[in-house]
Amino acid sequence: MNARSVIRIGVCGLGTVGQGVWTHLSRIRPELESRLGVKLELTRASVRDLRKRRSVKLPASKLTTDALAVATDPNIDIVCELIGGTTLARNVTLGALACGKVVVSANKALICAHGAEIFATARRHGGHFLFEASVAGGIPIIKALREGLVANRFPLIYGILNGTCNYILTQMEEQDAPYTSVLGEAKRLGYAEADESLDVQGWDTAHKAAVLAFLAHHTWVKPEQMVVEGIDRITPDDFKHAAALGYGIKLLAVIARDFATDELSVRVHPTLLPESHVVAKVSGVFNAVSVRGDVAGTTLYIGRGAGRDATASAVISDLVDAVALLKNDRRAFITARKSSAPEPAMKPCRLAPPEHIRGRYYLRMTVSDEPGVLAQIAHVMASQRVSIASVIQSAQEPAGMASLVLTTHQSDEQAMRATLARLARLRCVREEPLLLRIGDFSD
């Protein structure tokens, strides 16, 4: 297969991101063509509804409702899968890869659910799967991990990967507003989906964490193997308590590998971050990814994590990489680092058991305001060898109730789970306790 003079691009899905890709790519096509030395053609696009009004105007001849026909069209070299979901998107992706095409995807849910199958299919048929847009929108974090930091192993990656959650947390903190009212406002502004659960319960962050963990450690970790906790039980009071302790609260993905034991942990949870920490300053819909490399040290990447244009920027960077792949002999590339193959030399790792995931914790409870309560709670924690570092007790509505906020010294997930289960059984504990992690990330 030799250098081509025209590269043909098909777009499956013309929603917000698809229209953004089509618009920006049409605009900058002449410059990219001159840079790449090939003609680029936006050949066909698939949509669900041909009659829907779109900001992008396409001739009817370029539109179809048959996404699979675009994916397997022998005239198309690169397929952008921007449908979303994991059913049709999977068929489109596998269909295109089975034809040896390059697939460019923004679909973290798909990669998380079917990544192993997708990469195996790409490998088998000489196709390629590129996914810069799947994590952290306009920030080129996939390229940084795969290429820019290729000399590094990654003991710790953490960050804010969901702009909706970060917007909600920022508003709650700045406006002293309850979760439900901020969520409503976010929906009105289009920052949250009608069904917010994927975002606020941490699953979208977990999908992205799975993608980053695969890139860094060549291991697929399913969300159900992670600790995944959302932001929907956080209250304005938690921000006040955290501030009193010198912290802000962010929903973080944390991917930690101990290279001595080769244990990996991937988790998603609201995290207390020291107010002075740069990541604690990242507000609104912005994302941030901190990458500790064993050679480069820590690098930090901040930018818009979603939205039409930021995502289109990432998709177009993959399209340009795809053109470079197609201009060269694909077979020469298949064992190279641009290949979709996971790097075989990387030592495998196993998931850390809960008792090896250590940290400090913040625990908020609503308790009966009566003698002996603190003694009972302290006894439960002592029985699990969880050592209390600080206590804030305050009166709470209705009368007869108190709010109790504890922080712990170093403990582990297993001890905290057992502690929570036993605390919930105490009669004086009137509501399921809320557990937050304290992020002790140096540098």
Next chain:
Amino acid sequence: MNARSVIRIGVCGLGTVGQGVWTHLSRIRPELESRLGVKLELTRASVRDLRKRRSVKLPASKLTTDALAVATDPNIDIVCELIGGTTLARNVTLGALACGKVVVSANKALICAHGAEIFATARRHGGHFLFEASVAGGIPIIKALREGLVANRFPLIYGILNGTCNYILTQMEEQDAPYTSVLGEAKRLGYAEADESLDVQGWDTAHKAAVLAFLAHHTWVKPEQMVVEGIDRITPDDFKHAAALGYGIKLLAVIARDFATDELSVRVHPTLLPESHVVAKVSGVFNAVSVRGDVAGTTLYIGRGAGRDATASAVISDLVDAVALLKNDRRAFITARKSSAPEPAMKPCRLAPPEHIRGRYYLRMTVSDEPGVLAQIAHVMASQRVSIASVIQSAQEPAGMASLVLTTHQSDEQAMRATLARLARLRCVREEPLLLRIGDFSD
């Protein structure tokens, strides 16, 4: 030229960075080889003094004092130029490129002085010149600009590009310590060179700004065409005045292009940044680069800007890119984006004249503490149509002197230069005024 089974690497210069590259590359070689599908050989290294003790032990057969012999050795495919300076480094670089080799360089001074010649030589002979390590050390900022953000034009890039200056400014602010004592401490700790002038007067930052401006705008801007001001006249009092106004002080490179007029300005100067700005929080030897893209929005990159390991991380990422180039037909690649050629489709731009470089300013003067002084100064500023926004006057040693700190509303470089020249001629102004810029960078 077909896929090769062994890629041979020569290293010119085994100083701190060269030893770092040799050490880390030797360590991770098996993994990279498996990933890349080729054998990597560290073939030869050149040094100035064969007898010098090094942490890296090489057999005598691999060492030479003849850097040019390494650069032009027909057995060597990739040459790492880590000599520094612009004389021998230039000969080594041009010599290797003229043989069609790939040169990997960390040498911003060389690129700034001879970039046009280097890229033309690479183009002519089918060689490649890669330079990730030349700016911002371990941060893959070159790759982000060239590849990750390929869909974007860049109206504004700014950042902290010199770790030595940022360390000094951070210490001055945190310790309330004068410049000279912090500089002495920095030298003792190895954070500053014995001759500090390249760093503290802003020239090293200017070299890096030239590299970024070339990448973003395909225009070579020489330091003598930029505004370049250093940090050596800043005092602890400036930090106090800035803090009273809500600012910190950072030495920034600012690369701004107006796409309406196609005017480009590149400047390096100490800058007042709002305390809440994330870049104002970047302390110590860390670098930060903020990139405003017209599609992706603003992305921000933070990390270690120098040092053996961070620089080695960047050099090794270029080495891996170099291997990918060599594994493929070079000629197919020469018009592709990995090519050393500047992209011809980019519209040329011209340098903005000083009257078009607009901003707000901070001005500190030592004046005679006598009636009418403020009137004289205000008169000079009014005559240049520079509008005063705030005034802080305070007594100063010795008696009879006062310190006057003014901030201005929007003005421009030309008006401020004229203002400074006229102020310096006033009898009541007892010392050359210090001018700092106020950084109004939204998002």
